[in-house]
Amino acid sequence: xxxxxxxxxxxxxxxxxxxxxxxxxxxxxxxxxxxxxxxxxxxxxxxxxxxxxxxxxxxxxxxxxxxxxxxxxxxxxxxxxxxxxxxxxxxxxxxxxxxxxxxxxxxxxxxxxxxxxxxxxxxxxxxxxxxxxxxxxxxxxxxxxxxxxxxxxxxxxxxxxxxxxxxxxxxxxxxxxxxxxxxxxxxxxxxxxxxxxxxxxxxxxxxxxxxxxxxxxxxxxxxxxxxxxxxxxxxxxxxxxxxxxxxxxxxxxxxxxxxxxxxxxxxxxxxxxxxxxxxxxxxxxxxxxxxxxxxxxxxxxxxxxxxxxxxxxxxxxxxxxxxxxxxxxxxxxxxxxxxxxxxxxxxxxxxxxxxxxxxxxxxxxxxxxxxxxxxxxxxxxxxxxxxxxxxxxxxxxxxxxxxxxxxxxxxxxxxxxxxxxxxxxxxxxxxxxxxxxxxxxxxxxxxxxxxxxxxxxxxxxxxxxxxxxxxxxxxxxxxxxxxxxxxxxxxxxxxxxxxxxxxxxxxxxxxxxxxxxxxxxxxxxxxxxxxxxxxxxxxxxxxxxxxxxxxxxxxxxxxxxxxxxxxxxxxx
Numbered sequence: 223x224x225x226x227x228x229x230x231x232x233x234x235x236x237x238x239x240x241x242x243x244x245x246x247x248x249x250x251x252x253x254x255x256x257x258x259x260x261x262x263x264x265x266x267x268x269x270x271x272x273x274x275x276x277x278x279x280x281x282x283x284x285x286x287x288x289x290x291x292x293x294x295x296x297x298x299x300x301x302x303x304x305x306x307x308x309x310x311x312x313x314x315x316x317x318x319x320x321x322x323x324x325x326x327x328x329x330x331x332x333x334x335x336x337x338x339x340x341x342x343x344x345x346x347x348x349x350x351x352x353x354x355x356x357x358x359x360x361x362x363x364x365x366x367x368x369x370x371x372x373x374x375x376x377x378x379x380x381x382x383x384x385x386x387x388x389x390x391x392x393x394x395x396x397x398x399x400x401x402x403x404x405x406x407x408x409x410x411x412x413x414x415x416x417x418x419x420x421x422x423x424x425x426x427x428x429x430x431x432x433x434x435x436x437x438x439x440x441x442x443x444x445x446x447x448x449x450x451x452x453x454x455x456x457x458x459x460x461x462x463x464x465x466x467x468x469x470x471x472x473x474x475x476x477x478x479x480x481x482x483x484x485x486x487x488x489x490x491x492x493x494x495x496x497x498x499x500x501x502x503x504x505x506x507x508x509x510x511x512x513x514x515x516x517x518x519x520x521x522x523x524x525x526x527x528x529x530x531x532x533x534x535x536x537x538x539x540x541x542x543x544x545x546x547x548x549x550x551x552x553x554x555x556x557x558x559x560x561x562x563x564x565x566x567x568x569x570x571x572x573x574x575x576x577x578x579x580x581x582x583x584x585x586x587x588x589x590x591x592x593x594x595x596x597x598x599x600x601x602x603x604x605x606x607x608x609x610x611x612x613x614x615x616x617x618x619x620x621x622x623x624x625x626x627x628x629x630x631x632x633x634x635x636x637x638x639x640x641x642x643x644x645x646x647x648x649x650x651x652x653x654x655x656x657x658x659x660x661x662x663x664x665x666x667x668x669x670x671x672x673x674x675x676x677x678x679x680x681x682x683x684x685x686x687x688x689x690x691x692x693x694x695x696x697x698x699x700x701x702x703x704x705x706x707x708x709x710x711x712x713x714x715x716x717x718x719x720x721x722x723x724x725x726x727x728x729x730x731x732x733x734x735x736x737x738x739x740x741x742x743x744x745x746x747x748x749x750x751x752x753x754x755x756x757x758x759x760x761x762x763x764x765x766x767x768x769x770x771x772x773x774x775x776x777x778x779x780x781x782x783x784x785x786x787x788x789x790x791x792x793x794x
Contacts (some may be wrong), residue, residue, distance in 0.1 A: 224274045225281040226458070227587030228261050228676065229489050233513025234555065235260040236584040236769075237268045239279075240711055247581045248270040249769055257288055258447040261455055271401070276455035283587040285463045285489040288443045289436045289482050297381035298435035299410065301338045302373040304366060304398055305427070306386040307345040312427050313338060337431040342378065348385055348394045353601065355391030365742050366398045370405045375595040381406065382434040384427040389599045392419070410438045417478055420699050421599035430698045433480040441476035448472055461592070463489050467526060467595020468705060471633055486583065487517035491562040493586025494551040500713065500785050505548045506574075508581065509564060513558040520548070541683065553582035558765075558772035563738065573790035577713065580769025585711055592706040594629035596622045599699045603651070604671050616667050618700050619644055626704025636708040647699040648678040651692060656698050657681045714752040716786040719754035728752035735762065737775050755784045760794055 224241040237248045244247045248268040253260035263283070269276055290300045305312070308566035314333055317453060346366055349359035373381060381402050388395045392415035399413050414430035421570055448460050461469040465484035474481050494508035498521070508522040516531055516774040520543055552561035552569040558575045565573050576582045598618045604609050623642050631641050644661035659677035661672045674697070728748040735745035743762050747750065750767040760780050765788070772788060773778050781789045 223280040224272070224278055225283070225588060226265065226268065226279055226585040227283045227489070227634040228264065228287075229285040229486060229487060229584040229587060230257045230261065230287055231583075234600075235264050235266045236581045238352070238578075238581055238584045238711075239268050239272050239274065240588060241272055241274055244272075245711065245714065247578050247584070251300075251625075252731045254371060256292070257286060257443065258450055261447060262450055265451075265456070266788045274587065276316045277457055279456055279458040281461065282456070283461045283463060283469055284447070285485050285583060285587055285592060286443070286482065286553065287486045289440045289479050290486065290605065291440055292436045293432070293483065295441075298337075299300055299438040300379040301342060301380045301382055301431060301434040302369075302375075303338045303343045303427075303431065303434075304380045304382060304402070305343060305345055305384050306349065307347050309423070310340070310345045311385055312345065312424055312430060312566040314340065316424055316428075331430070337428070338382065339511075342373070342376070344372065345475050346398070350385065350387040350391050350394065352387055352390060355387065357391070357393075361394040361397055363401060364396070366401045367405065370402050373402075373409075374406060379406075379408070380410040380434045380438050382412055382414070382427075382430045384423075384430050386423055388413070388415045389419050389421055389426065398696070404487070410441065411439065412477070417480060418597075419599070420597050421601070429480055432483075436483070437476070437479040440479035440482070444476055446471045449579040463587055463590055465477045465594070466491055466593065466595055466703075467590060468703075469590050469708075469760070470495045470508070470585075470592070470594060474594070484772060487519075489584070489586040490517060490553065490583035491521070492528050492590055492675065493582040494553055494576070494739070495524065495526060496521070496586065496710070497553070497575055497582065497587050497787055498549060498551050499524065499572050501549075501783055501789060502786050503549045503574060504553050507545060507568070508553070508556055509561070510554040510558060511552065512554040513556075516554075522548075547571060549574050551576065553770075554578040555580040555770050558770050560773075562773060562775055562778055565790075567685045573788075575772050575788035575790060577592075578767070578769055583745075588711040589708070591708050592630065592633060592635060594626050595653060595701065596625045596704075597647075597699050597701040598622060599697070600697070602697045604648070604675050604695045604697055604744060607668075607671060609668070612666050612668065612671070615697065619661070619702065622700060622702035622742075623704070626702050627690065630704050630706060630768055639706045641705050641707065643703040643705070645701040645703070646674050646678070646697050647701060648674070648695050648697050650682075651694040651696055657685060658701075661700070712783050714765070715784050716755050719756045719782075723754070723757070725753065725757050725759060730766065736766070737762065741776075743776060750788075751783045753786075754780050755786070757782045 227238045229236045235252045250264040259794050262344040268628045311628040333560040349361040351358045395413040414426045417433045418426045418429040424582045462475040463485050464481045467488045471550045490510040508515040508519045530566045545568040550565040550573045553576050556711045558579050561573045646659045647656040673760045684690040730747040732746040734742045736742045744763040747764045750765040763774040765772040
């Protein structure tokens with residue numbers, strides 16, 4: 223049996239196939255009008271290259287920009303929204319953030335091009351109260367029905383339900399969704415508590431609104447691709463990589479389409495981390511430069527953080543990370559061409575160029591765990607938590623674990639292969655936003671709450687450079703991540719160079735080349751695929767391969783590692 227990773231970029235669709243007889247890569251032009259066309263073309267050609275029948279492919283993991291493209295092009299669904307009376311303008315007001323604090327002349331994107339037009343945000347009577355989710359005003363079902371019929375008259379096919387404090391009690395949201403579904407059975411319907419069951423109404427409402435905006439087209443694409451695979455003889459399970467780096471089913475990603483907005487970059491970061499670990503590096507800065515975008519991630523000690531077309535320095539030095547202790551991993555078709563220049567600009571320790579830079583994101587897809595995530599907000603002071611509060615936290619943790627367990631079991635993951643990570647999103651009393659801390663295994667107790675507090679202090683010190691030992695720490699949100707470990711991609715070692723051999727066998731031709739300092743130097747070109755483990759290339763040189771080109775300026779050396787990665791460093 224074989225498994226395939228397919229990553230769709232703005233310019234190219236990259237594929238990697240792993241079978242018992244080896245790993246095979248391929249690249250075809252993307253088809254923006256319908257990404258599935260490029261995916262199917264690439265799959266058929268790759269199967270021919272690998273000598274594998276479509277029926278022998280058991281798993282296809284897909285990274286797609288379909289949801290991202292909908293957002294950038296602003297061509298999503300016409301969305302209707304039901305919300306709590308007097309709060310229809312939360313999406314318009316946002317967090318009062320202004321692009322230019324002292325100017326009256328500026329454009330606010332979420333106001334000029336809203337995800338839900340104001341006339342389609344309909345307020346209904348209902349009210350849930352904090353801190354326990356008590357119902358103050360029952361849901362007016364007649365108003366919900368009238369709003370639904372208004373949506374139908376306007377031809378709206380996507381409806382979002384977002385009520386105040388539904389993260390404490392989602393009964394009203396669920397009931398409203400039932401009424402809408404009965405009247406509009408073919409519509410795309412979601413609630414804020416299903417999409418982002420966390421505190422803060424703007425974040426919850428805007429995430430749900432984005433889900434309603436990208437959901438219909440995204441689900442249509444995924445379902446269409448799934449059917450085309452069957453029609454072309456593929457019986458594989460189709461999985462999609464999410465923004466959090468885990469993979470999930472088509473059903474899950476259709477229902478929570480907002481979760482795959484960063485689907486494409488996530489695979490690249492995972493692939494870049496794997497390449498670094500092959501060379502014994504765990505402190506990494508990945509730079510994925512493709513045909514349409516550049517994505518950056520800092521990976522301290524192997525921990526992934528994804529950042530999109532932001533400056534490397536602002537995501538490293540400004541966050542307490544010293545690039546001098548990190549290796550730069552450039553990939554994507556254009557990454558290795560700029561790798562040395564970027565490393566010099568940030569004073570990175572060295573550079574690691576992946577085996578197949580243009581296919582690294584696709585390779586990362588086959589090293590991604592099956593993963594589901596659920597969260598619930600509750601506000602508890604960890605300093606003053608009594609036994610009742612502790613039991614309340616344990617009950618929420620148990621419920622979230624059970625939700626993740628059901629998701630994994632639905633996807634065929636046996637109990638023995640299920641893993642659960644428990645996280646507490648905490649803040650100091652009075653802070654605006656939270657940081658993640660680890661929750662201990664097993665039950666929370668009065669004694670191990672101190673471990674949660676210590677974990678938060680440590681994270682705060684890492685992100686901000688300081689912490690308050692005596693500060694009051696509040697738990698705001700509990701998050702549980704359920705996952706299944708996936709067998710990593712088996713990258714083969716390349717042939718080792720014979721003792722005393724040189725790199726003349728990889729030489730192609732030589733040509734004058736002008737570098738950044740303005741000097742023109744006669745620069746040889748080498749076929750990277752002919753290089754062997756243990757060989758060294760002294761710059762200036764250009765290493766050419768099918769999916770990328772690596773530039774080695776004067777004063778730099780590239781050493782070929784045992785898996786074919788290039789370790790690039792200053793000096794001979």
